[in-house]
Amino acid sequence: MNYAFINDKYDFFNLLGVPAQKMNYLLYNREQMGPENMYTTFSIPKKNGGERIINAPYRELKDIQKKKKL
Numbered sequence: 639m640n641y642a643f644i645n646d647k648y649d650f651f652n653l654l655g656v657p658a659q660k661m662n663y664l665l666y667n668r669e670q671m672g673p674e675n676m677y678t679t680f681s682i683p684k685k686n687g688g689e690r691i692i693n694a695p696y697r698e699l700k701d702i703q704k705k706k707k708l
Contacts, residue, residue, distance in 0.1 A: 654705045664699060 644650050651661045664676075676699050681689040695703060 654702060656702055656705065660698070661702075664702070 641653075644653065647661070648658055651658050654661075675696075677693045677695050679691065679693050681691050684690050694700070
């Protein structure tokens, strides 16, 4: 697929179908506070013992990540 029509971040936001205000908040406000504000970390037990560490995005980021497969 050719993405030549994407000239700036607003074209990209439009492709994703996400309002610019929401994307700017996620990109600049939350990210400045650190990645711990974008993901939650927890562990789950493995079958063979030990633990698996999971870093799962918070809902608003997860929704955007699922928007489209580029």
